[in-house]
Amino acid sequence: MNSSVFFGISTMAYIIAMIIYITYLAFRNRNIGIIATTVTVIGFLSQTMAILMRWKEFYEISGMGILRSVPLTNLYESMIFFVWCLILGYLVIEFRYKNRSFGAFVTPVAGLALAFINISGMSKEIQPLIPALQSNWLLAHVTMSFISYAAFALSFSTGLMYLILKADKKTQATYIFWTFTLGIFITLLLAMAIDFLTFKVAVKPEVFIKSYLFKASFLNSSVTTRIVSWVLTAAIILIIWRFGTTLKTIIERFNISAETLDEITYKSIAIGFPIFTLGGLIFGAIWADQAWGTYWSWDPKETWSLITWFVYAFYLHGRLLRGWRGKGVAIVAVVGFTAVIFTYLGVNLLLSGLHAYGGIE
Amino acid sequence: MNNVCIIWVKIYLAIFLLKEFFKLAQERKAITERIWELLASVKLAIVIFSLISLTAVIGTVLEQRAEPARNILILTRLFGETAAPTVYKIVERLGFTDMYHSWWFTGLLVLFSTNIVICSLDRLPRIWRLIREPIKPIKAEHIETAGIRREVLLKGKPEKLKGAVTGAIKAIGFNYGESKEDKGYQFYCQRGNYTRLGVYITHLSIILILIGVLVGISFGFKGYINLPEGRSYPAVFLQSVPLTPQEEQDRDSILNTLEAFWGNIFRASEQLGIKEEALKEKLKRYGVEPLGFSVRCDDFDVEFYDNSQMPKRYTSWLSVIEDGKEVLKKAIGVNDPLRYKGITFYQSSYGMIPGASGWFILKVTSNTGATEIKRLNFGGSFTIPGTDIEGVIKDFSPALSFDKQGRAITFSEMMINPAVFIEFREGGKQKYSGWIMKRNLLTGRTPEGHEVQFIDLWGVQYTGLQVRRDPGVWIVYLASVTMSLGLLIAFFMNHRKLWVRVVEEKGNTRVYIGAVANKNRAAFERKIDKMIILLRKAEGEDR
Numbered sequence: 071m072n073s074s075v076f077f078g079i080s081t082m083a084y085i086i087a088m089i090i091y092i093t094y095l096a097f098r099n100r101n102i103g104i105i106a107t108t109v110t111v112i113g114f115l116s117q118t119m120a121i122l123m124r125w126k127e128f129y130e131i132s133g134m135g136i137l138r139s140v141p142l143t144n145l146y147e148s149m150i151f152f153v154w155c156l157i158l159g160y161l162v163i164e165f166r167y168k169n170r171s172f173g174a175f176v177t178p179v180a181g182l183a184l185a186f187i188n189i190s191g192m193s194k195e196i197q198p199l200i201p202a203l204q205s206n207w208l209l210a211h212v213t214m215s216f217i218s219y220a221a222f223a224l225s226f227s228t229g230l231m232y233l234i235l236k237a238d239k240k241t242q243a244t245y246i247f248w249t250f251t252l253g254i255f256i257t258l259l260l261a262m263a264i265d266f267l268t269f270k271v272a273v274k275p276e277v278f279i280k281s282y283l284f285k286a287s288f289l290n291s292s293v294t295t296r297i298v299s300w301v302l303t304a305a306i307i308l309i310i311w312r313f314g315t316t317l318k319t320i321i322e323r324f325n326i327s328a329e330t331l332d333e334i335t336y337k338s339i340a341i342g343f344p345i346f347t348l349g350g351l352i353f354g355a356i357w358a359d360q361a362w363g364t365y366w367s368w369d370p371k372e373t374w375s376l377i378t379w380f381v382y383a384f385y386l387h388g389r390l391l392r393g394w395r396g397k398g399v400a401i402v403a404v405v406g407f408t409a410v411i412f413t414y415l416g417v418n419l420l421l422s423g424l425h426a427y428g429g430i431e
Numbered sequence: 432m433n434n435v436c437i438i439w440v441k442i443y444l445a446i447f448l449l450k451e452f453f454k455l456a457q458e459r460k461a462i463t464e465r466i467w468e469l470l471a472s473v474k475l476a477i478v479i480f481s482l483i484s485l486t487a488v489i490g491t492v493l494e495q496r497a498e499p500a501r502n503i504l505i506l507t508r509l510f511g512e513t514a515a516p517t518v519y520k521i522v523e524r525l526g527f528t529d530m531y532h533s534w535w536f537t538g539l540l541v542l543f544s545t546n547i548v549i550c551s552l553d554r555l556p557r558i559w560r561l562i563r564e565p566i567k568p569i570k571a572e573h574i575e576t577a578g579i580r581r582e583v584l585l586k587g588k589p590e591k592l593k594g595a596v597t598g599a600i601k602a603i604g605f606n607y608g609e610s611k612e613d614k615g616y617q618f619y620c621q622r623g624n625y626t627r628l629g630v631y632i633t634h635l636s637i638i639l640i641l642i643g644v645l646v647g648i649s650f651g652f653k654g655y656i657n658l659p660e661g662r663s664y665p666a667v668f669l670q671s672v673p674l675t676p677q678e679e680q681d682r683d684s685i686l687n688t689l690e691a692f693w694g695n696i697f698r699a700s701e702q703l704g705i706k707e708e709a710l711k712e713k714l715k716r717y718g719v720e721p722l723g724f725s726v727r728c729d730d731f732d733v734e735f736y737d738n739s740q741m742p743k744r745y746t747s748w749l750s751v752i753e754d755g756k757e758v759l760k761k762a763i764g765v766n767d768p769l770r771y772k773g774i775t776f777y778q779s780s781y782g783m784i785p786g787a788s789g790w791f792i793l794k795v796t797s798n799t800g801a802t803e804i805k806r807l808n809f810g811g812s813f814t815i816p817g818t819d820i821e822g823v824i825k826d827f828s829p830a831l832s833f834d835k836q837g838r839a840i841t842f843s844e845m846m847i848n849p850a851v852f853i854e855f856r857e858g859g860k861q862k863y864s865g866w867i868m869k870r871n872l873l874t875g876r877t878p879e880g881h882e883v884q885f886i887d888l889w890g891v892q893y894t895g896l897q898v899r900r901d902p903g904v905w906i907v908y909l910a911s912v913t914m915s916l917g918l919l920i921a922f923f924m925n926h927r928k929l930w931v932r933v934v935e936e937k938g939n940t941r942v943y944i945g946a947v948a949n950k951n952r953a954a955f956e957r958k959i960d961k962m963i964i965l966l967r968k969a970e971g972e973d974r
Binding site: 200 | 432473474476477479480484487488490491495521531576688736739741742743745764765766768777778779898899904906907908911914915918919921922923974
């Protein structure tokens with residue numbers, strides 16, 4: 071048995087859990103809920119096992135210290151860890167708030183992300199570390215960064231749900247904001263799925279983004295396809311805008327109040343922000359100081375994590391202002407997570423810099 | 432009469448001026464107050480957060496301090512070919528091509544720190560009073576307005592239950608004060624009043640970081656040297672300054688003198704016949720920072736992971752030389768720098784020295800076990816100890832590979848797979864020949880069992896060192912610690928107040944609990960509920 075068997079088990083478990091959670095939402099049967107949680111926990115434990123096994127495999131191959139063999143050195147491993155943190159965060163919320171409704175949303179994200187990582191041909195090989203990454207700071211810096219990313223991801227989803235619950239009229243700015251944001255997210259995911267189906271390629275994500283991303287839609291050589299893509303984007307946003315109230319009714323059935331959502335958003339950020347400051351910014355700066363001789367050099371990764379930090383500082387301070395409380399800061403929480411995504415993926419894939427060891431040399 | 436008039440006018444004028452002055456002074460006060468309020472406001476903080484974030488986004492899209500052509504290329508992709516040059520002109524004029532050093536970004540940072548300082552000065556006195564204020568008993572009706580309220584009816588008189596109540600208060604971690612009421616008692620306590628400072632500790636550590644940065648910029652330097660293997664150097668380059676050939680000559684002669692004294696500035700200035708300060712000043716103008724000692728690169732090496740081109744380790748063997756003596760030797764690598772007298776040397780790059788020939792270092796072992804180390808030039812020859820076999824270095828490749836036909840090719844300029852081609856002769860007759868790779872020991876074995884190991888081609892590579900002195904870095908580290916502490920307090924600790932009234936009610940006792948927490952109310956509520964469980968338990972035991 072190697073780690074990929076356990077990754078397979080957890081992928082399956084999350085997808086099965088999703089189905090059970092949806093059934094639970096429909097019937098509200100306590101026993102079904104318990105089964106859903108059990109399956110999620112099984113998936114989580116199996117994923118934990120897989121990560122530990124990969125750690126051991128890496129340790130045996132690299133011949134470096136156990137702290138320097140953390141399986142967190144490429145996109146594949148970091149995304150798996152991100153999913154792990156997300157499920158952990160969800161389970162904590164489920165126990166703390168005694169509410170299983172989120173499960174129907176979090177488990178599909180986790181299951182699909184793992185499946186996507188699997189089929190996208192992301193390099194699964196255990197790669198040895200380049201000299202810059204050979205440091206004991208790796209463990210603290212990367213794990214803490216991803217724990218905070220997962221906390222921010224949770225705040226994004228609860229923030230978005232809060233906005234959905236709070237917006238009543240279709241002409242309201244809040245309503246337009248959340249339908250637009252959701253529309254863009256769905257469009258981007260669809261466009262990427264179309265890319266996969268059209269080109270049927272299994273290459274490194276860096277190569278995929280450089281040469282295939284959106285080439286089947288927005289960046290297609292034919293003008294007609296490009297126009298159709300944009301029209302479809304508008305259509306998707308319009309459809310979500312038109313039927314957004316249905317989504318609101320679904321969320322209202324969760325038995326979760328807007329105030330609780332606001333509280334979870336705040337708590338996730340209140341946990342994510344200090345961890346991000348310490349693990350992401352401070353430990354990152356100390357490591358850069360040890361390795362490159364500058365604790366801050368304004369390279370794109372550093373700058374983007376600072377931008378993320380400022381956006382969440384905005385959220386925390388915005389809560390102190392009357393006009394921003396509630397919907398205002400929820401919008402900031404949603405925007406904040408787009409900054410997180412860009413810090414995590416965008417910088418490595420689109421911009422250059424010292425940190426872009428994940429990119430093309 | 433006239434005089435009286437003039438006096439009156441004077442008095443009137445004086446009163447008028449005084450009045451105007453006061454009015455003006457009052458308005459002034461209003462203006463300064465308004466400015467103060469603005470600078471202390473959370474609103475301004477939010478505006479600054481947004482401005483820094485938005486401008487920083489542009490700063491990451493454009494390449495900073497890059498050749499114009501690179502940014503024009505980026506802009507062409509975004510705005511099309513026709514608009515790109517105009518857009519470039521605009522962004523360059525606005526300072527976006529080197530924005531983190533532009534006056535307006537510095538201005539934003541100054542405004543940011545002003546905001547933090549003034550906001551803290553504005554709020555701290557009030558918060559401090561709140562912290563130092565001892566908790567007092569409150570009126571019965573005020574307990575009703577507390578954020579958390581509980582009520583329990585217990586059997587027994589207040590005098591009997593007092594111990595149970597104080598025990599429960601202690602059990603959830605409070606030290607209480609006590610006061611007598613006409614029908615019972617009141618207990619009052621608070622915890623974590625100092626945690627209100629967490630926010631300010633966080634804020635002030637940001638200021639401390641900025642101070643550390645300023646100290647580093649003012650009293651430190653950041654430079655680089657490309658140090659060839661075997662060379663030593665007494666100074667580093669801060670930035671490339673355009674110099675005339677004459678100045679360049681002057682600089683080089685100063686550096687040569689400095690090197691002759693192993694970096695000792697005083698002795699070099701004596702030799703050159705100028706003052707020490709003048710010498711330093713001159714070097715500064717040339718963009719050079721003297722180290723005060725010399726640093727030598729004894730060797731540089733890149734190790735690769737087996738059978739791959741992925742670097743495993745960069746190592747520079749450095750020596751620090753002062754007054755002709757080696758005072759420190761260290762093999763540095765990435766993440767493992769050399770520190771000496773406040774100056775730190777980081778492994779940052781490497782490369783080939785153009786036109787250098789270097790020395791081939793071979794370890795030759797005969798099949799009887801006799802070993803010799805050989806240092807040879809290109810074309811040089813050696814004999815295997817105890818034999819008549821002579822080897823001649825005929826060719827060299829920094830990155831040897833073989834194509835499909837088996838022909839030797841060099842696939843890179845860098846030393847990725849260095850190899851020497853050696854021809855062996857015996858008694859003037861060619862015996863055998865072949866490539867010996869540094870990374871593959873087996874390639875150096877001859878049919879008779881002699882071994883020729885290619886240790887290194889020494890003297891053709893340089894190590895690129897980033898050199899820094901930063902007296903402010905400790906302030907930044909200290910600030911990091913205080914910031915973590917501040918965040919920990921601000922987010923995970925809170926100020927809790929608790930009032931408990933124990934009042935007699937028809938021979939029994941009613942306990943009123945009122946509590947407030949400035950953060951994380953739910954956790955405090957759980958504590959209070961635990962307290963109630965304890966009270967009920969005590970009541971049960973009593974009966």
